[in-house]
Amino acid sequence: MSAQIIDGKEFAAKLRANIAIHVERLKKEHDITAGLAVIIIGHDPASQVYVRNKAKQTLEVGMNSFKYELADDVSEAELLKLIDELNNRDEVHGILVQMPVPKHIDATKIINALNPAKDVDMFHPLNAGKLMTGQIGPVSCTPLGCLMMLRDVHGSLEGKNAVVIGRSNLVGKPMAQLLLRDNCTVTMAHSRTKDLPNVVRQADIVVAAVGRAKMVKGDWIKKGASVIDVGINRIDAPERGQGKTRLVGDVDFESAKENAAFITPVPGGVGPMTIACLLANTVTTACLINGLKPPKDLTA
Numbered sequence: 001m002s003a004q005i006i007d008g009k010e011f012a013a014k015l016r017a018n019i020a021i022h023v024e025r026l027k028k029e030h031d032i033t034a035g036l037a038v039i040i041i042g043h044d045p046a047s048q049v050y051v052r053n054k055a056k057q058t059l060e061v062g063m064n065s066f067k068y069e070l071a072d073d074v075s076e077a078e079l080l081k082l083i084d085e086l087n088n089r090d091e092v093h094g095i096l097v098q099m100p101v102p103k104h105i106d107a108t109k110i111i112n113a114l115n116p117a118k119d120v121d122m123f124h125p126l127n128a129g130k131l132m133t134g135q136i137g138p139v140s141c142t143p144l145g146c147l148m149m150l151r152d153v154h155g156s157l158e159g160k161n162a163v164v165i166g167r168s169n170l171v172g173k174p175m176a177q178l179l180l181r182d183n184c185t186v187t188m189a190h191s192r193t194k195d196l197p198n199v200v201r202q203a204d205i206v207v208a209a210v211g212r213a214k215m216v217k218g219d220w221i222k223k224g225a226s227v228i229d230v231g232i233n234r235i236d237a238p239e240r241g242q243g244k245t246r247l248v249g250d251v252d253f254e255s256a257k258e259n260a261a262f263i264t265p266v267p268g269g270v271g272p273m274t275i276a277c278l279l280a281n282t283v284t285t286a287c288l289i290n291g292l293k294p295p296k297d298l299t300a
């Protein structure tokens with residue numbers, strides 16, 4: 001039997017509608033308009049599209065959006081000065097520096113300069129530590145979106161065997177922490193894992209975040225497992241015409257859906273949830289900065 005497809009687009013639309021309600025409540029009850037500042041350096045077309053979408057959706061849920069477009073050759077000192085201003089500006093509750101930054105800028109220095117209370121990406125080591133020790137704070141957007149979808153289809157994740165493939169700071173590591181928090185038994189697999197297919201075959205939940213097109217094959221997936229595909233890989237698509245390309249995930253969707261019970265497609269799965277969770281995190285930080293309890297349904 002073919003898996004049920006988890007529609008990330010629809011899920012993200014519902015989440016944004018809920019975020020808009022919380023944003024309105026913050027305005028009415030506390031006179032706070034949540035605000036997100038986004039900094040983009042240079043003219044990378046993919047980053048431009050992401051940032052445009054972030055700004056548009058920020059405004060659509062009723063938040064303030066502050067966008068800073070800096071030239072490719074902006075100095076590290078100028079960028080640090082802007083971050084310092086935003087760190088101290090009251091209307092700004094979230095700061096996102098679009099990655100990657102140009103080579104002459106030290107990304108670690110930038111991340112460490114962010115006010116952790118406004119770090120909606122969870123890049124800052126203090127926030128990574130908060131996640132690890134069970135304290136409330138912003139949680140990396142993509143893993144938060146994956147967790148929300150898994151909770152929605154399963155209710156409780158307790159006792160499930162989860163395999164996370166990929167160990168990046170932005171996705172793999174926080175995803176494993178979140179699943180552990182929800183009482184899964186978690187295995188972190190990566191490029192050096194021995195016999196990856198058999199490791200994945202033990203999983204009730206598979207989160208693939210390796211960045212390799214269609215790497216996870218259908219016969220690696222246990223019958224009835226849930227498969228969350230974080231990968232976004234552009235491959236040639238000659239069937240669509242000469243020079244055409246298309247997006248695929250890290251999972252071979254066509255074969256995996258024959259064994260899985262639930263699966264996210266690419267595009268239209270995890271992707272739309274990432275921006276929605278960025279907005280959710282901005283509500284969370286706006287609440288925490290103002291001494292309010294963040295809405296439970298927007299946090300991990």
Ligand code: GUN
Binds near residue numbers: 100141
């Ligand atoms: N570049 C690609 N994805 C992301 C993300 O989630 N956050 C930031 N800051 N930059 C990115």
